[in-house]
Amino acid sequence: MFWKFDLHTTSHIDTLLEKEDVTLTEVMDEEDVLQECKAQNHKLVDFLVRPQCMEDLVTYITQEPSDDVEEKIKYKYPNISCELLTSDVGQINDRLGEDESLLMKLYGFLQNESPLNPLLASFFSKVLSILIGRKPEQIVEFLRKREDFVDLMIKHIGTSAIMDLLLRMLTCIEPQQLRQDVLNWLNEEKVIQRLVDMVQPSQDEDRHSNASQSLCEIIRLSRDQMFQVQGCSEPDPLLATLEKQETVEQLLSNIFDKEKNDSAIVSVIQILLTLFETRRPAFEGHLEICPPGMNHPSFSVNQSILEAVRPRLKDFHQLLLEPPKKNIMKTTWGVLDPPVGNTRLNVVRLVASLLQTNTLIINMELINLNTLGVILDMYFKYIWNNFLHIQVEICTAMILAMPPAQSETPEINRDQDQEPVRESHLIKHLFQKCQFIQRILDAWSSNEKEQAEGGRRRGYMGHLTRIANSIVHNSDKGPNSAQIQQLISELSEDDKERWEAFTSGQLADTNKKNTVDLVNTHHIHSSSDDEGEFKDSGFHQDSSLQQAFSDYQMQQMTSNFIEQFGFNDEEFADQDDVANIALFEACCKEKIHQFEDAGSDEEDIWDEKDVTFAPEAQRRPRSSGSTDSEESTDSEEEDVKRDPFEPNNGSSDDRMEVDTTEGDPKDPLRSNSPVAMETCIETGDPLGVTASMHAEAQPPSSPGGKAGGRSDAEETVTTETVTNGSMKETVSLTVDAKTETAVFKRVLKSYRYVQPIGGQTSAVYCFHVSH
The missing domain is CATH 1.25.10 (Leucine-rich Repeat Variant)
Known part of the structure; x- marks a missing residue:
């Protein structure tokens, strides 16, 4: 602008x-x-x-x-x-x-x-x-x-x-x-x-x-x-x-051949992790390979890097046992002496990246050092460090899901009719040396015992659940399923029974709880559903509540429409855009439909009706023409008690009450429906709205050619009091003699005018439009 x-x-x-x-x-x-x-x-x-x-x-x-x-x-x-x-x-x-x-x-x-x-x-x-x-x-x-x-x-x-x-x-x-x-x-x-x-x-x-x-x-x-x-x-x-x-x-020499420095160690590990960036492990025992095109030679791990790292694995292993000195850390649940620290956490991340390379010499070095055993010890010791837990979960998921390293020798199964399978040394080490199954069962039982005594659920239990599910998943299918089944069958009878009872009982129950159908448990609604809930909420018949609720629903309908189509008040006034009218009408019809009572046999207040200008004999009698807010009439008290959402009965008028303070009391503009706003019509309207409105709307007549307006040649202004429920609004009704158009200068909360176009009825709903 x-x-x-x-x-x-x-x-x-x-x-x-x-x-x-x-x-x-x-x-x-x-x-x-x-x-x-x-x-x-x-x-x-x-x-x-x-x-x-x-x-x-x-x-x-x-x-x-x-x-x-x-x-x-x-x-x-x-x-x-x-x-x-x-x-x-x-x-x-x-x-x-x-x-x-x-x-x-x-x-x-x-x-x-x-x-x-x-x-x-x-x-x-x-x-x-x-x-x-x-x-x-x-x-x-x-x-x-x-x-x-x-x-x-x-x-x-x-x-x-x-x-x-x-x-x-x-x-x-x-x-x-x-x-x-x-x-x-x-x-x-x-x-x-x-x-x-x-x-x-x-x-x-x-x-x-x-x-x-x-x-x-x-x-x-x-x-x-x-x-x-x-x-x-x-x-x-x-x-x-x-x-x-x-x-x-040289990088590794900088941190291991001199005094231990936490910042330097972490920085070197960050560089190594970047050199190892080739593919990312996923959860549930799956391994996500690099996207297409990322198998370029520059994205594969250079063998020279692994050759340089392998002799230093024992130094990284020692860092897990003796990290740089850290001060005692007091937490809300206890004292950490020592805390995990950034160094050890990054060493575990480095081990996860090394396992991802699936290189035999690296795997065997980790097995000989029992690095996986130390990492599992840390997992069960630091029960609240989820940064550590997720890295241990990644390590175990990769070991269970990766095929054996290429250099590992195949072993012949005992059954002669089966093909030989290559066994993973890491899986064997995990199940036998690290007692993977037994530690999972012991940790689960210990946690349940603590919870039964009023204790808190341990922080690693969610990760432990996924680790146990990874074992079950990879024992059913995957490149190592036969080996995992074999290792489970070799457990002691007691451990085997405990594992079977655990997978079919506690683990299955936990998985069921973790996969509850939230839609059926919690009624998730859109804005339209919320409106329906409010409608059936059993509101008191108090008129102020009903009026507030009516205003709320109209505002919701308007804001939802504007959010959906991106219109504002000025755009509603531009009738050159015929598509705006069609979209607006379609949206309003959809919204209004929510208020309909399908089970009611009474007349629907939202049913489309033609606008007819009633003669004076058919006009609804008014007890008072005053706009003083302190005054009250019997008809107004009746409106206060009436539920605005109840369908009108046969004796009710299908219109809102309009009181006048100025002008001819026999004004023919008093009708069963509000007069159309100026924003809803325009000369040259391709839908023919103007023509039909001209045929129905006539300028008011008053003695002397003036009725509270400025000029009988230009326009006539009439002040109106509109009553809707318990709310009354004073508006100015202007009738332009040249265009024969009636205009409300103050907008009502919501209204509709209906007029025939080509023998058919057309409805336009207008909300919060100011002039």
Whole structure:
């Protein structure tokens, strides 16, 4: 609306720029300077690209503000300068990207000592990032000439904005060959090795986190790029360096050959998890393979990574037994000494990823170390740590569902008529060494005993239920069903009976409770169902309750219609759109149908009736024409007692009561139905509404040509009191003599007019339309 009618005023900036001595700060103090710049106001842009202005803008975002500046406006001009420089205006980009003196001033920010001001660093990174995207050749050439660029980036990697800038160089450069040149250049500068060196105990947590995140993003970005550009002949040098065995060995050496540091260990594990990202385990014993196309060689686990990790499995196992020292943690249910900690939780995640590779040498190493046994011990010890529980569930689900590793030797079944099957060493270890079945049964029994004594249900019981279901599922079908059945049959008689009783009893009952039909238990209704419930709720015959309920239902019908079709009051008034009328009518008919009483033999108040203007002899007598709210008539008291939702009997009038205070008492406009609103008719209506209304609606006559209106030639105004139940509303009824149209100036809650069109009856319902 604002731009359509050109209502915007001229910016004060144009007037300001006409001054000869205008300063940059004066321009930046204008509230709409950013909008005008993005709109490429020629006067403003020409002013900003002046050499002195450009230099000042760069200075604001690269130099610390003075300490004597008030804190609330300390970073006002640096912030506005950044927004102006990154407004993506071609002239500004050209001037900044092609002026080496400005680039050197910008680059000088990196040469400051650590730590950098994080806010200014974000401004610097944002400006340089947009230049990399818009002027890649010039910026790359400029940066490559700076021999200390990579050193400075690594030095300030603890600042998140600098890490973002490094990643921008890998994503914002569009020309493929130029991007490949940048990758080769960064690889020659040994950026991967330098980032790896940042992840060690001697560095702070910010460097650990940002260096780790940078390496993880490089892995993902490189793999995504290789997947998208299938025809790329050159491999990604940064990814190749990261996947080298010596690089992974250096990462592991950083955390195991020095003092234990929780932050460094977690950061290294995050990098390893990213290297192992190939497919995701699902629940219920199923394994979800990568989406189609993700079987690209870059997405398979590099054997060199596994070779580097295997000798360090014993160190990871030891971390589960002796994690970095943690303080005692007091919780609402007890004391954790020690708590699980981030280190051990991430080690369990790493074990889950290693199991996912399904490599024999890894599986056998985990079996020899009994790592799975230690993880199960943690599961049953830390009964409230669901982060741990879900990882243990993933581990067990994968072991039960994965086919045996390719290098595992097949064993011949005892039955000669069956084909040989390859047995999983992990499943055998889980059932025999770890006593998987027995521990599940013992934990379940212990929990039920505690609950029977008034205790709380243990936090791992939901996961334990799914683990037990995974065993049942994979014993019935799957690549390891025969082996699982065999191992269960080899249990002691007592354990076997307990397991059978458990699966057919407690587990089955729990599954039944977890799969209750919620629709049958809880009556879930839509808005229309809710209306039906209210209708049958046995409301008292009090009129105020009935009126409130009537208003509520009408509002619900209106709001539901508007939500469904996206109309507003103004749109209802536009009768040029015939489709709006049809949709509105269809929706209203559907809504009104909900109020119908199918079992009633009485006359339906919602049944369509033709509008007829009753003569004076048929008009309903009124006891009073006053609009004073303190007065009450017998007919009004009768209306108060009447249920507005009850069908009218034969003696009732099918109309709302209309009282008048002005005009001719013999006004022929008094009728059995409300007069149609102006919004429902319009000249030129293709449905012929106007013609039929003209035939029925006649202007009122009054002595002297005036009846409370302004002019007998233009319109006649009559004040009406509309009574609906116990509610009365005063409205103004205007009759236009030229168009012969009757208009209510105050909207009723809801009403309908019916008129014949081409021998048929048409109904239009109107709600909350104001004029």
